[in-house]
Amino acid sequence: MSLTVLTYLVVGFTFALYIGIAIATRASSTKDFYVADGGVHPIANGMATAADWMSAASFISMAGLIALSYNGYGGSVFLMGWTGGYVLLALLIAPYLRKYGKYTVPDFIGERYYSDTARVVAVICLILCSVTYVIGQMKGVGVAFSRFLETDYETGLGIGMLIVFFYAVLGGMKGITYTQIAQYVVLITAYTIPAIFISLQLTGNPLPQLGLGSTLAGSDMYLLDKLDLILVDLGFQEYTTTLRGSTLNMVAFTASLMIGTAGLPHVIIRFFTVPSVAAARRSAGWALVFIAILYTTAPAIAAMARLNIVDTMQASDGQALFIEDKPAWFENWEQTGLLEVEDLNGDGRIEYTADPATNELTKLDNDILVLANPEIAQLPNWVIALVAAGGLAAALSTAAGLLLAISSAISHDLLKSTYMPSISERAELRASRIAMAVAVLGAGYLGLNPPGFAAGTVALAFGLAASSLFPALLMGIFARGISREGAVAGMLAGISVTLLYVFQHKGIMFIPGTSFLGDMSPNWFFGIEPNAFGVVGAAVNFTVAFIVSRVTKSPPSEVQELLDFLHEPGDGK
Helix, strand or coil: CCCCHHHHHHHHHHHHHHHHHHCCCCCCHHHHHHHHHHCCHHHHHHHHHHHHHHHHHHHHHHHHHHHHHHHEEEEEEEHHHHHHHHHHHHHHHHHHHHHHHCCCCCHHHHCCCCCCHHHHHHHHHHHHHHHHHHHHHHHHHHHHHHCCCCCHHHHHHHHHHHHHHHHHHHHHHHHHHHHHHHHHHHHHHHHHHHHHHCCCCCCHHCCCHHCCCCEECCCCCCHHHHHHHHHCCCCCCCCCCCCCCCHHHHHHHHHHHHHHHHCHHHHHHHHHCCCHHHHHHHHHHHHHHHHEEEEEECCCCHHHHHHHHHCCCCCCCCCEEHHHHCCCCHHHHHHCCEEECCCCCCEEEEEECCCCCCCCCCECCCCCCHHHHHCCCCCCCHHHHHHHHHHHHHHHHHHHHHHHHHHHHHHHHHHHHCCCCCCCCCHHHHHHHHHHHHHHHHHHHHHCCHHHHHHEEEEEEEHHHHCCCCHHHHHHCCCCCCHHHHHHHHHHHHHHHHHHHHHHHHHHHHHHCCCCCCCCHHHHHHHCCCHCCCHHHHHHHHHHHHHHHHHCCCCCHHHHHHHHHHHCCCCCC
C-alpha cells in the first residue's frame, strides 16, 4: 500500500474517532460547555491537559529547536521551562482556582479585584495570548495536511477548521476533554515509536531516554561524545555544553517559559474540570507524567537525528556526499522547501560545515527532525503515517483548548459577568457556541492570512501570559494588600513593557524593517533576548502593582473573606 493511501487511512480513522467522541459527549448545559460538568477523573484530565499543552510546536518543532537552533544544551531551556511551569501551576495556582469554583481566569481576577475593569483587562490579555498562540496551531494544521496528504495549504487548513468546529462547538469543554484524551494517545504513540526504533538502531537500547546516554552499538564510544566530536570537526560548537547567549539569558528564558506556562489560560481552565481540590493536584501530577514521556524523549530524538543527518552527509569514502547519491528522503523534503542544497564550489558533493561561506546544506528546517525522522531511519510506511496523524492531533488538540478559552472569555466574562448579567443559561450556552464558531472562523482567517507576528507566536504568547496574567493570579491568591488599581496598573505595565521590548527588537507585529529603535541585538537588556523578556515584564507587573496598591485604598472585607476561604483546608464550593 502506498504511503499516501496509508496516511489517508490512518488520519481518516483518527478524525472519525474524534467526531464520534464529540457526538457522544455533546454539551447540554453551560457547566458542560465550560468545565465538562466538573466531573472529569484526574488521570483522564491529566491526559487531556497533556494534549492541550503539547502543541504542534512541541510535537513537530521542539526536537529541531534543541538540535539545530539551540545546538543541544542551550535547548534545555524548553525542557526545564515548560515542565517546570507545571510544577508552579500545581503548587501555586491550580488548587486555589479550583477551590474558587468558577469557570474562567478573568472570572477570578474580576471577583478578587472587585472590578469589572480588571475583568475586562484580563479578558484582553487572555485574548491576546490565545490568539497569538492559535495562529501557530492553525498554520501547523495547514502545513501538516499539505505535506502529508498532498493537498494545498488552504484545503488542509479548511479541513482542520471543520474538524475543530465540529467537536469544539458541539461539545465545548466536555467534547474537547474526551477528544483530547484520544489525541494524547495518538500523538504520544506517534512520537515514541520512531524514537524507539532509532534508539535500537543506534545504541541497541529500546528506551530513547537511556539510549541518549548509552554507547553506540558495536562501539565503546558514547553517542553524545561522538556527536560532540563530529560537530566540532565540522566547525560547530560542542553539542553538550553550548549555552544560548549568557548564563543570565538561559535563566531568564527558563523562568519566562515557566511562569508563562503557569499563566496560560487554556491550560489553567483544564483544572476547573475535576471534582475537587485534591483531584486538581493529582491531575497536575498526572499531566506532568504524561508530558514527561514526550519531553524526555525529545532530547534523544534531537541528538540521534542530528547524528543520523551528519552521517547521511558522508559518502562511503569518508568524504562529502555526492549530489547524485542523495537518499530518497532528501529529495522528498527538498520539494517542501524545508531542505535545500547548493553546490557552491561545483565539485558535485554536498559539504556540510558551520561556515556559511562553504556550507552547501543551505537550509535545514527545525521541523525536519521529527517529521522526516522515520524516513531518515528507513522505518516502515505505517510509522510515517502515524507521525502525520500525531502532528495533526497535537495541532488540533491545542487549537481546540485555545478556542474554548477565547469563547468562554467572550460569552461568560464579557456577556454574562459584565454587560448582560440577566442573560439566561440557555442564551449563554447559545452565545458560547456562537463565540466558539466565530473564534474558529477568525483563527482560520488568520491562518490563511497570517500577520507579521505569526513567526514569533510562541515566544509572544508566553511573554504576554508571563507578564500579565501570572502575576495577577499569584498576587490575587497570596498578596492580600493588592488593590484593584494596583492589579490593573500591574497588568497593563507588564504587558506593555514586554510588547515594547519585543517589537523594538523584532519589529512592530514582527514586520521586517519596523523595529522602531533599529536592530539592537548587541544592546539587549543585560543580554536578555526578546523571547526571554516575559520574566522582566512580570517583574515590572509585580513592582507596579505593589507600589500602586500602597497609595490606594485597601481591598474590602469581602476580598479578605474570599482569600481566607481559598487558604482553608478542604474542597471548594
